[in-house]
Amino acid sequence: MNLLVYSLIVPVIASLVAPSLSPKKATHIVSLSFLVPFVVAFAGLFTMDKQNIILAELSRPIGDFYLLIDPISNAIGLTVCLVSAMVGYYSLPYMLHRFEEMGYGESEYRKYIIIYGFYAVSMLWLVYSGNFVLLYIFLEISLITSFLLIYLYGYGNRRWVAVLYFIWTNVAGVLTLIGFIIAGLDNSSFAIKDISFISFTAWLLIFIGMLIKLPGLGPHIWLPWAHAEAPTPVSALLSPLTVGLAGYILLRVYLIDPSFISTYRDIILVYAIISSIYAGFAVFKQTDYKRLLAYSTVSQMGYILIGLCLGTYGLIGVVIQYMSHAFGKSILFMGAGGIIAVYHGLRDLRKMGGLHEYVPSISNATLMGFMNLGGILTIGMFGEFFILRGIVDVFGSNLMSELPLIVAVVFIFILSGWYSFYTLKRVFYGLPKEMSRPKVSRYLDVPLYMIGILSILFIFPPLVTVLLNGLKAVIGGGI
């Protein structure tokens, strides 16, 4: 048995034990428990661990349930672990503040921490799932738990938003499931290792399903609601981790059989670019800070779709983009939540400005978050690099078609940086408004820096070389 299997069980046990402890102890136990698989996944990345570990041998057509371990799952797995652990710490002051606001006692934290734990655990297990049925199971568990967190502790019309979120993403999930089923019946197994081809109908259903979840332009309407009205620790998992997993699933399907994407590459690429640009511009119009971040997610998910169309380099770009977006967006949501917590629900951008004066620690962390989105001096830089390299690789033979594409994609990168610093200016710089200088709990800023530092460390060897070599070994292509 691989060490990873045991380490993946640690957060499950911690989540089950946590409700019997005090909020502070529960937070430490759950957050630390995610650092165990984090360390193991990190080590796995260094050793280029690549294996399948059978969990249960089920009869066909279901096929084996197994854990799929390779540098891709380790890279995404460690991202999920780190963000879940840091957001776990951050939850403590934030949720206690939220319970106070809602008139609940501290005992509500028991319910919260167990649902939170299972939410994060389900995403972690999803990453390592080597069977489409198993993968779907974790996809839906992550949906139930995130639904419950929004339903119970969200803002605004939280029940309506939660049901909206649930229906959209459930439809996405089941369309994907039917796609999986067709693929499973065609290959008489759902185990990824036994599937050799995916028919057009199956691909189409999986693609549409994951496009809703990702989301692309059109089906994106649920996202700004869900991400904005969720309690901030949930937004800080939902946006950085959950939606990107749709991209991860598409990547896994692509690695089995790329036929669909390679046939419709041009259409998907154009759609992804439009999606990204539209959402990027929509960011400027927002007046609610969390909604703004939600639109930025839609724009960033466009990158993932673009990368998916760009051959092996693009796929490496997808994984790195997932990581950089997860790091950046979790910092940003936590930063937004920090402002909500210390200024009693302040989310309106029109009432902000010059906050750097009052909450410098959050402001500096937010800068790191936006650097990740903009691809500046963080792991995001490599994501953008590989996407551009992919365009040249795929369309290089034809300068006429290449040039507009490169211009469009570079424009998207510029747009991201542009709205990032524009938002920074709106929130933190400029003339300070009359506000008091609050005391910021260390739980509300230290986790942000932990993520930020790792995102910067990842551009230096040995981390970057290990990551790129690992991804190259699975996805292929020279670097």
Place this chain on the structure above:
Amino acid sequence: MEALIVSIILLTLGAIFSLKDSRIGFIASILALVAAMLTLSPDVYFYGVLIFAIAILNLITLYITKNQIKGVDYALSAIMAVATLLVIMTNDFATLMATFVLVSVPTYVLVMLGDEPKVDLGIKYITFMVLATILFIIGAFITVYSYQSNPALYVLGYVMLILGLALEVGVAPLHEWVPDVFASADPIPISIIASIAKFVPFIVAFKILISTANPALETITMFSALLAVVSMFVGNIGALTSKEHGRVLGYSTVANMGYVLATFVAIVNLNYIYLAISGALLQLMANSAGKIGFFTAIKKNEVGSPVTFALAFSFVGMPPFMGFWSKLFIVLSIVNTGYLWLAILLVINSAISVPYYFRLARELGRGWGSGIANLVGILTVLITLITIYPPDWFVQSVKVIVSSFNIAM
């Protein structure tokens, strides 16, 4: 057969002596169920245990209600369960028909029970049920006696059988009685009608149609597919637009019966028929557990929201609850037969059912009492959670069961 006779004698005696003390009826009912369980072969053990659990829950919920024939009601409920346990083993046509009648007739009485007698409702219900029984039994006869010789007659038999089944379990557009009866009768007897009474009609129909599988099925199976789709939509839209909890659950039954009926398309291609039947049975079990839990919550205000939400998740088809696996197997078998459109409609339907199940969960999960009602709720959740270990075990046992489906006529 002996088990059936022993059980009936036990139940009759129990019913007679329960006039003295109603607890005697309760104990006799459990003994009769145990007697039936003992005769099951190991292949059907998983099925048996789950049905046994549902039957016991039915008895417990009856225990917490008062009615005019206290004591006899246990026997009525138990005989249905005994028939449901034995139907899976029998391949004798006459016994199959007998089990059908044994689960149908006790409901005529059960539907009228409650804090106040509901005779009007009972008459309405009985009228529909008598029609259903006649259609079903005559349809079964015609199918069995014509499948080798007369395709036209076979088609008639098939249609009558499916219509009888539809009327009996409440598949739209023959669902007329369901929402009314579910909304106005006492919740506890209705939870029995909504749970244990649904298995036998489907199993008997499966057994008959699989044993008489005939080329004419290829075309006529579309009839079942259409009924299934109509039922899903009527059920879910009806539930979405209804307010009364009983009525919502009635429409939910209509939708669920549509999901189960959809598995009948798998009979034209028998290679994955065991998945279809596993899906149908698990769907019926998930439906039973959910209905018992929800109706108990209507009756007593002491079922907690964790219970009602868990049941709602199962109904909606969320893993690891049973409702997920049942729908997965149903969809697998339907897609395998080439009815992709039916599978997609089924899945869309399970998505549009989300709002009303959550509404039920929110409105019915009102407390966390330490009484029997909440215990029943927790037990129903445990039943739906039994699939936390992937139910390959159930599929394997059904595979063995199905291989023996061959009716002696």
